[in-house]
Amino acid sequence: MRNPQLDARGELTHLLTLEGLPREIIVRILDTAESFVGVTEREVKKVPLLRGMSVFNVFFENSTRTRTTFEIAAKRLSADVVNLNIDTSSTKKGETLLDTVDNLSAMHADMFVVRHSTSGAAHLIAAHVGPERHVINAGDGRHAHPTQGLLDAYTIRHYKRDFTALSVAIVGDILHSRVARSLIHALGILGTPDIRVIGPRTLLPTGVESLGVRVFNDMRQGLAGTDVVVMLRLQNERMGGPLLPSAQEFFKYYGLTPEKLAVAKPDAIVMHPGPMNRGIEIDSAVADGPHSVILPQVTFGIAVRMAVMSILGGS
């Protein structure tokens, strides 16, 4: 079975997941992103790499933040950008996901940035539009959020340089997290020897060890000696159900506080994909503290998305 995001020559045609991507492709994206970081700091923040191309941000699930960073990235590459928030209303009218995609294709979209609440949606769309149009997965269900995984990897590389000596802990709701899955794949491909996941058993998916991680239920044990701490967002709707009793109890045992962070390496960095729930998964003292690289992540995110779009658009 051929990897559906690579063409016959092994070049990237879609970005659907980081799983199974060759290391060289990931490194090329990170290197390209590095060259774009300068662009975003220039007075004229534009390069003409995607001039004349149309990028459609198609969000079947709401996200102002991610959509905005994609929009900025596309505009800095001089692409024409169309934003579509498609809630379930058109589905209720009977139009299927692929009908919607066909309609947008007929409007000559060159690139689709897709977010959808169901795992596998981006794969389905990519298989449907074929190799002439490019699909970037901006998050599908619990499955993948590859540009987030790449920007996390970029951030880690920026601060820590070498993956092959790192210990990285990912904390919180692993079960529902596409961010965690994509980061785990990125870290594995880049040679990270120690990837840990930390959370109560209700928030860890079955057989998570098979992704190449070590599992910790105790946060202090899990954080001991780590170089990187990645906090995940905990959705409100997980509270008070069968998975977690309360936000208070979660914060007590799995919220990142200065005291818990103290067992990590002294120069550890703290990351979060945003938006943060202060006082639920992270204490403000940490979020705004010296270890936090949460805002640089956002900045790097634009460069990483520019890199992905320029590589896909140039192929």
Next chain:
Amino acid sequence: MKLHIRNGRLVDPRNEVDRPFDLFIAEGRVAGIGGAPRGFAADRVIDATGLVIAPGLVDLAARLREPGLEYKATLESEMLAAVAGGVTSLACPPDTDPPLDEPGLVEMLKRRASSLNLARVYPVGALTAKLQGERLTEMAELRDHGCIAFSQADVPLHDTQILWRALQYAQTFGLAVWLRPQDPHLAKSGVAHDGEVATRLGLPGIPPFAETIALATILALVRVTGTRVHLCRLSVGESVDLVRAAKRDGLPVTCDVAAHHLHLCDIDLGYFDSRCHVVPPFRSQRDRDALRAGLADGTIDAVCSDHTPVDEDAKQLPFGESEPGTTGLELLLPLVLKWSHESRLPLVKALGRATSDPARILGVEAGHLGLGAPADVCVFDPESYLQVQPAALRSQGKNTPFVGYELPGVVRYTLVAGEVVFEREPGESR
């Protein structure tokens, strides 16, 4: 019509026959085996050189989608698919629209089916009204109108009290109840086997114990009620152990497995292949191997197609939103043969799981070719392989994870009650 099928290899599992025998058919029944009855003059002679003459297949689960779901399939299309697959008797689950919970609906289905003069159709009645799991159906009355058993199909029965009462009531009249074991709460919102593949793909999981817990509940109720229960579509290895122990204890239970579960597991989901979205889900390789072994040793009594025609639009969706189900009638024989080749089982034993054993569960006179038996016959070429191509399938359901597979076994003639209802030229595609 008098028929003489000559030069074939007669394989009749119930009568433990596997040798070159001619078959003579008169008045819809087997009139002679090996030698012609006195004064037999054939109206037609079928040359079965190099072919197997077997009882027509008996399928314990084939959805014909009537009444109500004709946009997915019709009786005409699916009954033709059945005989093209060598299936001459089939049981259809009650999950039609409306469900088969009233005698009138059952009568209509039977009348429509018999007017087509193709396979024999045995309706399974709804266990509860509208399959809602609240009120019992008039089971005895439905039995009198032709229902051979009672079931919830894949619709969950949340209330164990009602399950217990339904079993008691069925036992009052000596009726059989068919149940697919699955705890509805544990399976809620799941779409794939809860294991490493689902974790990787981010698909909500159905844990294996959703099946084994429900199975243990059913077995406990069988123990107290004595009701004859058939367990449908086992998917978990541990379930096979539970049934084995229950049978050893003398409980009146039988069970089946879907043919596709003998060959595929969760790894086959690949990159969200919605053709692999089935109910119950494809589980681990270990589970699949236990199902294969269980069918071989007889713990699992029968293999069925679990034929579920799904229209293309319903599959062209993200995996979890796609409609579960796969076409199966025309692949039942090939998948049974593939399993028997790979398991090095004698053909006569393997075919029994799709003929005489399911006929025993149905409690009907079918699935064998003894003298005087109904002449429901499947004549097939066991050595030919054909590639599965959706366009060549008779069924309106074209979705199957086996597209592109080269599978053994090509049905050449299908007879129901002594009439040739299907024949295929050599070289014609599946």
